[in-house]
Structure formats: C-alpha cells, structure tokens
Amino acid sequence: MLLVGFCCAFACLGALLFGYDSGIISSSIAQTDFVNRFGDGTLADNTAGGIVSSxxxxxxxxxxxLSFLSDRYGRRAAIFTGSLLACLGxxxxxxxxxxxxxxxGRVIAGLAVGQLSATVPNYCSEVAHPxxxxxxxxLQQWNIGLGFVCxxxxGYGSSLVNGPFSWRFPLAFQALPASVLAAGVWFLPESPRYLAEKGESIKAHAVLKRLHTDQELVREEYTRIQDNLAAERQSRMGWMDMFRQASLRRRVLLACGIQLFTQTSGINVINYYGPRIYAFLNFGTTRSxxxxxxxxxxxxxxxxxxxxxxxxxxxxKLLIPSMIGMGAALCVNATLAHFYVDGNQRDHGRNENALRACVAMNFVFSVFYxxxxxxxWILCSEVFPTAIRAKGTSLSTFxxxxxxxxxxxxxxxxLSRMGYRYFYIFMAFNWVAAAVVYFFYPETQGHTLESVNELFGDLKISHSAGSPQSDDTGGVYPRKASVEVCTEFLTPDSNTAAPQRAHDHKIEPA
Structure with missing residues (x-):
C-alpha cells in the first residue's frame, strides 16, 4: 500500500502542475509591471482573455x-512527455x-497539462487497490488544489516585490516540479493493465506482485484483468464503438457530463478572475x-x-449535495452583491457587512465544490473498459x-457587462447538474475496474478459472486466460434489473 501510495503521489505532481499553471496566471496578469509592460497601463479584456484561454x-x-501516447507508449511515456512540455512552456x-x-508559453504549458490531467488519474486508478x-x-484533485495554493x-509573495520579478518568477517557478516529474517518472512501475493489454503478461503480473503484498489479491486482479481483456479483444472496441454501442455511449455521456459540470459550476471563473471579482467588490490587488x-x-x-x-x-451521496450547495452559495453571493451595489449607489458608502458576506460565500462555495x-476525475477513470480507458478519458478531458x-x-x-448577475447563470447550471446526477448516474463505489463492466450492463464475465491450487497450471502465475464470457444486457432504465443472457462462448487467447 505504501508503494502504491508513493507511485500515485509522485505521478500527481502532474496534477500539481495543472493547479499551479491554472492558478498563477490570475495574479501574474494583475501585477503592475505586467500590465504596464504588455498593456500600456491597462490590460484589455480581450488580451486578458487571450492569455488565459490560450x-x-x-x-x-x-x-x-493523450490516447495516442498513452495507448501506444504507455502511461509513463505520456507523463514524461507532458513534463518536458511543461518545462518548455x-x-x-x-x-x-x-x-x-x-x-x-501558455499554449505549450496547456499541451502539457492536457496530457497530464487525463493520464494521471488513469495511472492512479490502474495501480490502486480496489x-x-x-x-x-x-489525489489528482488534492494536488490540483495544492498547485493552486502554491x-x-x-503570487501574493511576488506581488510585494516591484518590477518584473513580480510576474516572471511565478511563471517560471513551475519548471521545478515539472523537472522532478520528468526525471523520476521512469522509476515508477508501468500500469499492469497497460502491460497486459500489450501482451506483456509476465511483466504485468510482476508489477502486481510488487504493488500488492496480498497474493490472493494479486491472483484475483491478474485473472480479472486477463479475462476482461480477452473479452474486450473479441469485441474490438475503438473510437467509433464508443458512439455506436449504447452502453459505451452512455459511459461517454456520463464521463463527459461530469467534466462539463466542473466547468459549469463556476469554479474556474472564480480561480482565473479572482482579483477582478474582488476589484468589483472594491478590494485592492494585494488584499485580493x-x-x-x-x-x-x-x-x-x-x-x-x-x-x-x-x-x-x-x-x-457526495455529488448531489455538492451541486445544490454550490448553486445556493452563488445565489446568495449574487444577491448580496446586488444589494451592496444598490446600497453603494444610494448611500455613497460601503456596506461592509455585505462585502464580508460576499467573500464568505466564496469560501462556502469552495467547501461544496x-x-x-x-x-x-475518479468517475472518468472508473467507467471505461481498459481497452478504451485512455480514449474515454481523453474525450472527457477534452x-x-x-x-x-x-x-x-x-x-x-x-464580468465587465453583467457583474454579479453572471453568477446566476452558474447557479442554474449547478442545480440542473444535481438533477442529472440524481436521475442518470450509477453508484460505482465498491466495484473493481473490471466489475464496472457488469454495472453498466454491457458485459458480464464469469471467471471460470480455478484457484492456483486447483487449476491445471499447478499454481504457476501468470497463466493464459481461459474464461467463460456471458454477454448480458440490462434494461435501459435500471442498473439493477435482472439481465437477459444473449450468448455464452469461451475465449482462449493465444
């Protein structure tokens, strides 16, 4: 468990880069030297938007x-490539x-983070104990948060220094964790599921033994991986199959949907344009x-x-209250800002209580987010079969x-034209998202990556292989997978309805 934890924590330096590079730009473009150098005293909205959106x-x-790199060269190679690009950016x-x-530089750094944000949760899911x-x-989100904190x-510390250091140092500092990740990623074990998919069964089994001390778990995981890969090879799933097959199409919609909800929550608007939001509330740059x-x-x-x-x-149970709470926090925040602005116009003074409450609502929003x-990130790496996991997470991250x-x-x-009214849009998005999760998202807690296939009703695999004490391998692992595959379908409106068996067949891959 310690080794697995270390591997995931180290790989999540890629997520730290995600958080840092996303968070540092808001303070950098607010620095006086940056504005004077690139904006002649003011930074136009389209310039700020271009720098952030690039x-x-x-x-x-x-x-x-990500799909091309990760499927062809492995999870470690994709992480390494992203790290090098982050250094250059x-x-x-x-x-x-x-x-x-x-x-x-922002475009190149974005290339890096795009690869890393899709690869790291896949790697962590594939090496982790169920x-x-x-x-x-x-840990992906934890390190994204850590990157934002850093x-x-x-950014705050650099803002206390005058001159170009106030923005050059923060933007260049991200090269440090990127260099560490690039140098150390090759010391991590490759994903056993990737190795098994590429026919490296002996290496896959060796990695599982290295990662998990429980040999019974190793045998069970290895058997499940081989059996599911055998079934997936027969179905030959590819890019178009994700849209042709109903169960895979549902997975794509769920994975893309949950990633869509993170953006429509309003979190990145607050993160990217925090200083501008607080300036709207009459806070100075340093205080913001x-x-x-x-x-x-x-x-x-x-x-x-x-x-x-x-x-x-x-x-x-965590998602639905999260979305309802975010919508409520944004609603209160926008309403307070409305009365604060109106009060400011009428009384020509500052409503300090409303100002403090607006700031407090941002903190409440953070709790629910x-x-x-x-x-x-967890759901996207859970819902797809091994054969298309990289493709699926690539699409959802896109x-x-x-x-x-x-x-x-x-x-x-x-923000310039609508002010506080802009947050009512995100309030509505969050409440709609809560309803979508309630009606359409299944519970994946407690399932192995392989048993999620059965949860979605597209593939049920009966593992016919005996224990190493009773099968014909004499207890020698790894062994060739031999599995009875039962393809079963669930009714469209139920995740637990009794399935109807379509056909049984036996797979014995070479």
Missing part, C-alpha cells in the same frame, strides 16, 4: 493527444518579452491576492477531508478543457 486551447489539443512564460511569447481507488485517484501564495491565498489553503483542507471519506460514503472536484476555453474567453467580458 492555456486552455493548448490543453484541449493535449488531452486529445514555463521557460517561455518566465522569459516573455511580448504578449505573443506569453501566449506561446478498496482505495477513489482515495488514490482523488500559485496563490507565490491575500484573500485568494487563504481561500486556496482552506480548499486544500477540504480536499484532504473529502478524499478520506470518498470510499466510505459513495459517489452520488470539493466533492465535485475530486469525483470528476470536454473539460473545451468548456473551460469558452468560459475563459467570455468571462472577462461577462
């Missing part, structure tokens, strides 16, 4: 390239002499960055508590980043 555009491309941003150079899969996959406090730093530090505490309880409480933030791009480009203009 990162997201790169991430969209990076997430789509940070160098360009830190040394920028023009807006074009900043944008180029009982602790949500905990270890949840970005916010580095201090509040954002405290906000991020507390969010990390919430993340820690959340991942400790995910495997005990279940996915749905925690569950959605953690579970969005949804995340493409929606992110829309909000990143539109939010500066929306």
């Amino acid at each position: 990162f997201t555009g790169g991430a969209i491309i990076g997430s789509l390239s 940070s160098a360009l941003q830190g040394g920028a002499i023009s807006v074009a150079m900043v944008i180029a 009982r602790f899969r949500a905990l270890l996959a949840g 970005a916010q406090w580095v 960055l201090l509040i954002i730093g405290i906000y991020g530090a507390l969010a990390q505490v919430y993340n820690t508590i959340c991942i400790a309880f995910i495997d005990r409480v279940g996915r749905r 925690t569950s959605l933030g953690c579970l969005s 949804t995340n980043w493409s929606t992110n791009l829309i909000f990143a480009q539109c939010s500066p203009i929306a």
Whole structure:
C-alpha cells in the first residue's frame, strides 16, 4: 500500500502542475509591471482573455493527444512527455518579452497539462487497490488544489516585490516540479493493465506482485484483468464503438457530463478572475491576492477531508449535495452583491457587512465544490473498459478543457457587462447538474475496474478459472486466460434489473 501510495503521489505532481499553471496566471496578469509592460497601463479584456484561454486551447489539443501516447507508449511515456512540455512552456512564460511569447508559453504549458490531467488519474486508478481507488485517484484533485495554493501564495509573495520579478518568477517557478516529474517518472512501475493489454503478461503480473503484498489479491486482479481483456479483444472496441454501442455511449455521456459540470459550476471563473471579482467588490490587488491565498489553503483542507471519506460514503451521496450547495452559495453571493451595489449607489458608502458576506460565500462555495472536484476525475477513470480507458478519458478531458476555453474567453467580458448577475447563470447550471446526477448516474463505489463492466450492463464475465491450487497450471502465475464470457444486457432504465443472457462462448487467447 505504501508503494502504491508513493507511485500515485509522485505521478500527481502532474496534477500539481495543472493547479499551479491554472492558478498563477490570475495574479501574474494583475501585477503592475505586467500590465504596464504588455498593456500600456491597462490590460484589455480581450488580451486578458487571450492569455488565459490560450492555456486552455493548448490543453484541449493535449488531452486529445493523450490516447495516442498513452495507448501506444504507455502511461509513463505520456507523463514524461507532458513534463518536458511543461518545462518548455514555463521557460517561455518566465522569459516573455511580448504578449505573443506569453501566449506561446501558455499554449505549450496547456499541451502539457492536457496530457497530464487525463493520464494521471488513469495511472492512479490502474495501480490502486480496489478498496482505495477513489482515495488514490482523488489525489489528482488534492494536488490540483495544492498547485493552486502554491500559485496563490507565490503570487501574493511576488506581488510585494516591484518590477518584473513580480510576474516572471511565478511563471517560471513551475519548471521545478515539472523537472522532478520528468526525471523520476521512469522509476515508477508501468500500469499492469497497460502491460497486459500489450501482451506483456509476465511483466504485468510482476508489477502486481510488487504493488500488492496480498497474493490472493494479486491472483484475483491478474485473472480479472486477463479475462476482461480477452473479452474486450473479441469485441474490438475503438473510437467509433464508443458512439455506436449504447452502453459505451452512455459511459461517454456520463464521463463527459461530469467534466462539463466542473466547468459549469463556476469554479474556474472564480480561480482565473479572482482579483477582478474582488476589484468589483472594491478590494485592492494585494488584499485580493491575500484573500485568494487563504481561500486556496482552506480548499486544500477540504480536499484532504473529502478524499478520506470518498470510499466510505459513495459517489452520488457526495455529488448531489455538492451541486445544490454550490448553486445556493452563488445565489446568495449574487444577491448580496446586488444589494451592496444598490446600497453603494444610494448611500455613497460601503456596506461592509455585505462585502464580508460576499467573500464568505466564496469560501462556502469552495467547501461544496470539493466533492465535485475530486469525483470528476475518479468517475472518468472508473467507467471505461481498459481497452478504451485512455480514449474515454481523453474525450472527457477534452470536454473539460473545451468548456473551460469558452468560459475563459467570455468571462472577462461577462464580468465587465453583467457583474454579479453572471453568477446566476452558474447557479442554474449547478442545480440542473444535481438533477442529472440524481436521475442518470450509477453508484460505482465498491466495484473493481473490471466489475464496472457488469454495472453498466454491457458485459458480464464469469471467471471460470480455478484457484492456483486447483487449476491445471499447478499454481504457476501468470497463466493464459481461459474464461467463460456471458454477454448480458440490462434494461435501459435500471442498473439493477435482472439481465437477459444473449450468448455464452469461451475465449482462449493465444
């Protein structure tokens, strides 16, 4: 368990890069030297939107390239490539002499983060013990939060220094964790499921033995992996099958949906444009960055508590209250801002109580977002079969980043023209998302990655292989998979209805 935890924690440096690079830009573009150098005293809305959204555009491309790299060369190679790109992107941003150079660095950094954000949760899910899969996959969100905390406090500290250091150092600093990840990723074991899929059964079994001390678990996991891969090879699942087959199409919709909900929650609008939001509430830049730093530090505490309880409480029980709570917090925040602005216009003074309450609602929002933030990455890595897991997570991560791009480009203009009314839109999005989760999302708690196939009703595998004491291998593992495969379908409106058997057949892969 310690080795598995270390492997996941180290791989999640990629998630830390995600959080840092996403969070550092808000403080950097607010620095006086940055604004004077690239904006002649003011930074236009379209320039700010372009700098922020260029990162997201790169991430969209990076997430789509994940399937090719991860399926062909392995999870470690995809993480390594992302780390190198992150180093290059940070160098360009830190040394920028023009807006074009900043944008180029942001695009390359986005390519890196797009790859890493899709690869890391896959890797963690595929090496984790079934009982602790949500905990270890949840490290993705925990490290994203840690990256935001680092970005916010580095940005705040740098803002106390005048000159180009105030933005060059924060943008270049991300090269440090990227270099560590690039140097150390090859010391991590490769995903046993990837090795088994590529026919490296002996290596896959060796990795499982190295990761898990419970030999009974090793035998069970190895058998399940081989048996499910044998069934998946017969079905020959590819890109188009994700849209042709009803059960796979449902998985795509669920995975893309949960990633869509993270963006329509409003979290990244708050993270990217925090200083602008607080400026709207009449806070100065330094004070705004201090509040954002405290906000991020507390969010990390919430993340820690959340991942400790995910495997005990279940996915749905955390998601639905999360979305309802976020919508309520945004509703209260926007309403308070409405009365604060009106009161300011009438009384020509500051309503300090309303101002404090608006800030408090952002902290309440952060508490409720925690569950959605953690579970969005876990669910995407759980719902897909091994043969198309990289493709599926690539597509769902693409949804995340493409929606992110829309909000990143539109939010500066929306905040300028709509002000507090902009948050009513996200309030509605969150409440609609809660209803969608309630009616359409199944509970995946307690299922192995292989048994999720049966949960979705597309494939039920009867593992006919005996124990190593009773089968004809004489207890020698790894062995060739021989499995009775029963393809069964559930009724469309039930996850628990009794299935009808379509056909039985025996697979004995070479």
